[in-house]
Amino acid sequence: MSLRSRLTAPQEANGPREDGSSLVSSYRVKLLEEIDLAEMSALAPAERRARLERVLGHIISREGPVLSTAERAGLIRRVVDEALGLGVLEPLLEDPSVSEIMVNGPDHVYVERNGRVERLPVRFASEEQLMQTIERIVSTVNRRVDEANPMVDARLPSGERVNVIIPPLSLTGATLTIRRFPRAFTLHELMGLGSLEEQMLLLLSGLVQSRVNVIVSGATGSGKTTLLNALSGLIPEGERIITIEDSAELQLQQSHVIRLESRPPNVEGSGRITIRDLVRNSLRMRPDRIIVGEVRGGETLDMLQAMSTGHDGSLATVHANSAEDALLRLQTLASMSEVEVPFAALQEQINSAVDLVVQLTRFGDGTRRITEIAFLESHGREPFRITTVCRFASQPMAADGRVYGRFEYFPLPRHIAERLHMNNQHVPQAFGVATAASESLLSRMIT
Numbered sequence: 001m002s003l004r005s006r007l008t009a010p011q012e013a014n015g016p017r018e019d020g021s022s023l024v025s026s027y028r029v030k031l032l033e034e035i036d037l038a039e040m041s042a043l044a045p046a047e048r049r050a051r052l053e054r055v056l057g058h059i060i061s062r063e064g065p066v067l068s069t070a071e072r073a074g075l076i077r078r079v080v081d082e083a084l085g086l087g088v089l090e091p092l093l094e095d096p097s098v099s100e101i102m103v104n105g106p107d108h109v110y111v112e113r114n115g116r117v118e119r120l121p122v123r124f125a126s127e128e129q130l131m132q133t134i135e136r137i138v139s140t141v142n143r144r145v146d147e148a149n150p151m152v153d154a155r156l157p158s159g160e161r162v163n164v165i166i167p168p169l170s171l172t173g174a175t176l177t178i179r180r181f182p183r184a185f186t187l188h189e190l191m192g193l194g195s196l197e198e199q200m201l202l203l204l205s206g207l208v209q210s211r212v213n214v215i216v217s218g219a220t221g222s223g224k225t226t227l228l229n230a231l232s233g234l235i236p237e238g239e240r241i242i243t244i245e246d247s248a249e250l251q252l253q254q255s256h257v258i259r260l261e262s263r264p265p266n267v268e269g270s271g272r273i274t275i276r277d278l279v280r281n282s283l284r285m286r287p288d289r290i291i292v293g294e295v296r297g298g299e300t301l302d303m304l305q306a307m308s309t310g311h312d313g314s315l316a317t318v319h320a321n322s323a324e325d326a327l328l329r330l331q332t333l334a335s336m337s338e339v340e341v342p343f344a345a346l347q348e349q350i351n352s353a354v355d356l357v358v359q360l361t362r363f364g365d366g367t368r369r370i371t372e373i374a375f376l377e378s379h380g381r382e383p384f385r386i387t388t389v390c391r392f393a394s395q396p397m398a399a400d401g402r403v404y405g406r407f408e409y410f411p412l413p414r415h416i417a418e419r420l421h422m423n424n425q426h427v428p429q430a431f432g433v434a435t436a437a438s439e440s441l442l443s444r445m446i447t
Helices: 005-009 022-035 039-040 043-065 069-084 088-095 127-139 187-192 200-209 224-232 275-282 299-307 323-334 343-353 415-423 438-442
Strands: 098-104 107-115 116-120 152-155 160-166 175-179 215-219 242-244 257-261 289-292 317-320 354-362 368-376 382-395 404-410 443-447
Touching: 022 043, 022 069, 039 127, 043 069, 069 088, 088 098, 088 107, 088 127, 088 257, 098 275, 127 175, 187 200, 187 224, 200 368, 200 382, 200 404, 200 415, 215 224, 215 323, 224 289, 224 317, 242 275, 275 289, 289 299, 299 323, 299 343, 317 323, 323 343, 323 354, 323 368, 323 382, 323 443, 343 382
Parallel strands: 215 317, 215 354, 242 257, 242 289, 289 317
Antiparallel strands: 098 107, 098 175, 107 116, 152 160, 160 175, 354 368, 368 382, 382 404, 382 443
């Protein structure tokens, strides 16, 4: 969208609003009359914004109205945000505490902060203004949204994941969801947030160094990508790592990393590259480890085959509510492949490929914790059998709205302890090696 079209695009469809939108519209027109568009277009974005703010400040000083310092700064920001940015969304995108922005029509704007969703006292001037904002967002990634293409899922150049759905599919009006690019946390930082304890950190570190295959499981928003990124930071420097994602979010710090991202079809409906295509191609790229941001379909079978045929130490995430559910979910997803594979054979594939499931949960107070660490003990085509070595025992929500509890530890299976020793890794004290009796007690079958 050109600078002129951004500045002149009509933003008022329903007359003046109580939130001052008519004043913003009026000053946008006055700003256009004062500036040289050709000169402005040649400036860098930061310089362009600064110039517009200065010019608009002179206009307000010359013509009024009389405003307090805070009101004046707020008006200048709103006019420039409408002209160059995303209007009422600009302050939210700049707020580091906001992890998700949800717009349910022009009058309902919600954000997630610290795991809790809250409604904000802001709104768009009209449905038309919201649609213009949406079109401005999707145009940055060469996409379009209209009745012929009423759904868009994309990643902005700055990293945010964007989903748009408009009428007639959305009965509540145009709906926009922006998921912020997650900051890369280390396991030590997550420990400081209460997501895990030191003994768990030591165990996970030793397991990644020992090249176990890890599935990170959890519901939407439970922190799967954040933990996956933290675990990937434990991979030794020099290994060739290939990451595969729908929307690139992982931020690996190693030097030998190849990042692959799927591609949706173009406006003609062709050119789509799926996660499965990328997983298959990655096997031809001589990877030491493969990291899949999330398995959600037939690519699960390819990922399992990669894990069980020489690509030890690979990691992936899956949507599930428990460690048991994660294994059953993998079996269901793998069956979605076009290859007809009996369920029993898929069970054998999972038993061969998966070593460890790490379960995450987001609690009612917004905190995210590892709630279970479990090893897959079954072999061949026998029913899934897992051994839990750590779990979080939560208490009912306290009067202060917080969820408290404690982590409980159990002995490691003997073969896992031996694997750690073979790779010069120590068994953390809390996970003393299991006896035959304790192994029997802690293991459970999944049918």
